[in-house]
Every structure is written in C-alpha cells, then in structure tokens.
Amino acid sequence: MMDKYFCPRLVDYILIVGSRHPNNNNNVAQTPELLRRYPLEDHQDFPLSPDVIFFCQPEGCISVGPKRMSLRETTSFVYTLTEKDSGKVRYGICVNFFRPIERKSSDKSKSLSASWADDNGNTDQERRKSPKTKRKLKTANRVRNNTLTSLCIVTHHPFFSTFRECLFILRKLIDACHDRSCTKRIGGSKAISRDTVWGVLTGQGTDNLTGLVMHEVKEIETWVLRLLSAPVPVPGKTRVEVQVLPKDLQAPLLFALPDHTRFSLIDFPLHLPLELLGVDTCLKVLTAIMLEYKVVMQSRDYNALSMSVMAFVAMLYPLEYMFPVIPLLPTCMSSAEQVSVLVK
Known part of the structure; x- marks a missing residue:
C-alpha cells in the first residue's frame, strides 16, 4: 500500500474573495x-485552482443594503478540493461576512439634498459652518451598502477549528488597521486620497497610497506571510506553536497530528448527522453509501452540510470510500456537477 502524501506546509494559500466593483442592486449575485x-506564485506540487472562488462564495457575491444588518454576521464553513488522478485532498476553511462599503447616491438624491438646504435659506458658507447640516448633506450623498467578502485558508491539513480562529483574528486585524488609518487620516492629514486598508486588500487601491495606509497593509501582509511560513508538526512526535497575537492577549495556537498508525485527525463534530437527521435516517444513509448508491444532501447551512458529509465518510471506518466525495457543490459555478469530478 502506498504511503499517503504528506505536505510540509502548514498553510498553502490565504485568499480574499469578493467583488472589486459591487453592484448597487441588492440581492443580485x-x-x-x-x-x-498569498503567496502570489503557485506551489509546484499544488497550483491554485481558479475555481476556488466559487467554493468560497457558493451562491455568488451578493450585495445587501444598509437595512439588512442581520446578514452582516460572520459565517464559516469547510470545503474540499480533490485531484481526480492522485486523490490528494486539500481543505478550504472559509469565513464569510458582509463588509460595509460606501457608494455615491444618484443625482436625484443629490438634487433633493440640495433643495432641502436651499429651502432653509442657508448659504454655502452657512451650510459649511453648521455641523448638523453638514452631516445630513454628507449622509444624503453617501449610502453604505454591504458586500459579501471571504477570507479563506487552503491547506492539506484538517485543523478546521484552529484555522477558523486564525481567519477570525485576521479579520479583526484588518478591521482595526482599517479603522485606525481612517481615523488618523480624518483627524490629521487632509489629503485627497480616499484609499483604505480594505480597499487596497480588495483591489480598489490607487497609485497615490498614503504612507499610513501603506504601513497598515504591510503590517497585515507580514502577519499573513509569517503564518504561511509555519512548518508542519511531525505526526506523533512534535507539535508547532504559532503566536498570532502578543502573549498577553492570546496564547499561541497549537498544531499537532496523531501518528499514522492511529486514527486520523477529525476536527469536526462526528455526531452531527445523528443530531440533524436522527438515528434511523443516518443508518439508511450509511447503508446506501456502503451499497454504493449515489447520495445527494441539501442544506442552506454550508457548514452543517460539509461537516455532515465528511462525518458520514469517517463513520465508514475501517472501510474507506473509494469514490468522489463532494461536501460542498457551488450553485454559482456553471456545470458544477461535471467540474467537481476534477476539483471537488
């Protein structure tokens, strides 16, 4: 029996997925x-598939209006990428959230705001001096929409919960750097540049980056590159501690793998199908899988779906499922049921 491939990298890629130019039509994907x-170049033994973007946002990139605040909650899920010929499995750990963006209102809104100011008899200078009027005019000319954004780690190693924590920390770091640069720019320099940290990271930056924004982006990229350079623990012998934040804020993250002669690492709730489907239904599904029937599962919860599929496969131990397993199939990818045989 051939030994399974062991990747020496803890993390293969870190991705940011979304839309460079979000549309103004809410709920239109x-x-x-x-x-x-990160990194910019592909690994020789594992080039990044261009279809990975569809797995990060299975239903497409959606923009929502400012009133849909409940949709801004962060969600996370796991998907797999499998090579058809070699059978090598890679995992994608994804954190999705709605990021606020500003867009200018239509000309109609601008004319309404201007007529409102004129009806009150205020001159241009008086409007500038009035903080209340200035805030109203500014709000009238800008509308904050929210666009779906994904942070994703692609790896050979199923440290799902730990990598999910890394992504949550990364998002907090980017938000903090973004807010800090915006606050300092407003209070200090009056430069015309409207570049932001999130704007640069999502491909909306210009050539006239301020030193402050550039510094914050470099700090974030340094953090990312340090995580990418972390080694993999030797199974059953060593462990790796990764310090993602100062020790007084958070203890180092621990990575360790069991020996190859023992059970493989299962970093997800194995009992989830029993909890969601019940014992009787789970036994029927397991029977169908063992009889090599084609089984399709559907759910609006990406994480519950992918975890349940992987749990069913793990429950077959000591048997091993020898056919393609697709925990998550993106609906926005054309011919997904055919492409997923190559990349699933």
Whole structure:
C-alpha cells in the first residue's frame, strides 16, 4: 500500500474573495473574484485552482443594503478540493461576512439634498459652518451598502477549528488597521486620497497610497506571510506553536497530528448527522453509501452540510470510500456537477 502524501506546509494559500466593483442592486449575485492571494506564485506540487472562488462564495457575491444588518454576521464553513488522478485532498476553511462599503447616491438624491438646504435659506458658507447640516448633506450623498467578502485558508491539513480562529483574528486585524488609518487620516492629514486598508486588500487601491495606509497593509501582509511560513508538526512526535497575537492577549495556537498508525485527525463534530437527521435516517444513509448508491444532501447551512458529509465518510471506518466525495457543490459555478469530478 502506498504511503499517503504528506505536505510540509502548514498553510498553502490565504485568499480574499469578493467583488472589486459591487453592484448597487441588492440581492443580485455577481461572479466572485479573487481579490488577493498569498503567496502570489503557485506551489509546484499544488497550483491554485481558479475555481476556488466559487467554493468560497457558493451562491455568488451578493450585495445587501444598509437595512439588512442581520446578514452582516460572520459565517464559516469547510470545503474540499480533490485531484481526480492522485486523490490528494486539500481543505478550504472559509469565513464569510458582509463588509460595509460606501457608494455615491444618484443625482436625484443629490438634487433633493440640495433643495432641502436651499429651502432653509442657508448659504454655502452657512451650510459649511453648521455641523448638523453638514452631516445630513454628507449622509444624503453617501449610502453604505454591504458586500459579501471571504477570507479563506487552503491547506492539506484538517485543523478546521484552529484555522477558523486564525481567519477570525485576521479579520479583526484588518478591521482595526482599517479603522485606525481612517481615523488618523480624518483627524490629521487632509489629503485627497480616499484609499483604505480594505480597499487596497480588495483591489480598489490607487497609485497615490498614503504612507499610513501603506504601513497598515504591510503590517497585515507580514502577519499573513509569517503564518504561511509555519512548518508542519511531525505526526506523533512534535507539535508547532504559532503566536498570532502578543502573549498577553492570546496564547499561541497549537498544531499537532496523531501518528499514522492511529486514527486520523477529525476536527469536526462526528455526531452531527445523528443530531440533524436522527438515528434511523443516518443508518439508511450509511447503508446506501456502503451499497454504493449515489447520495445527494441539501442544506442552506454550508457548514452543517460539509461537516455532515465528511462525518458520514469517517463513520465508514475501517472501510474507506473509494469514490468522489463532494461536501460542498457551488450553485454559482456553471456545470458544477461535471467540474467537481476534477476539483471537488
């Protein structure tokens, strides 16, 4: 029996997926785009598939209005990428959230705001001096929409919960750097540049980056590159501790793998199908899988769906499922049921 391939990298890629130019039509899905990737070059033994963007945002990139605040909650899920010929499995751990963006209102809104100011008899100078009027005019000319954004780690190693924590920390770091640069720019320099940290990371930056924004982006990229350079623990012998934040804020993240002669690492709730489907239904599904029937599962919860599929496969132990397993199939990818045989 051939030994399974063991990747020496803890993390293969870190991705940011979304839309460079979110539309103004709420709830209309756009094709996701790869906004930023680390590293920039492909690994020789594992080139990044262009279809990975569809797995990060299975239903497309959606923009929602400012009133849909409940949709801004962060969600996370796992998907797999499998090579058809070699059978090598890679995992994608994804964190999705709605990121606020500003867009200018239509000309109609601008004319309404201007007529409102004129009806009150205020001159241009008086409007500038009035903080209340200035805030109203500014709000009238800008509308904050929210666009779906994904942070994703692609790896050979199923440290799902730990990598999910890394992505949550990365998002907090980007938000903090973004807010800090915006606050300092407003309070200090009056430069015309409207570049932001999130704007640069999502491909909306210009050539006139301020030193402050550039510094914050470099700090984030340094953090990302340090995570990418982390080694993999030797199964059953060593462990790797990765310090993602200062020790006084958070303890180092621990990575360790069991020996190859023992059970493989299962970093997800194995009992989830029993909880969601019940014992009787689970036994029927397991029977169908063992009899080599084609089984299709459907759910609006990406994480519950992918975890349940992987749990069913793990429950077959000591048997091994020898056919393609697709925990998550993107609906926005054309001919997904055919492409997924190559990349699933």
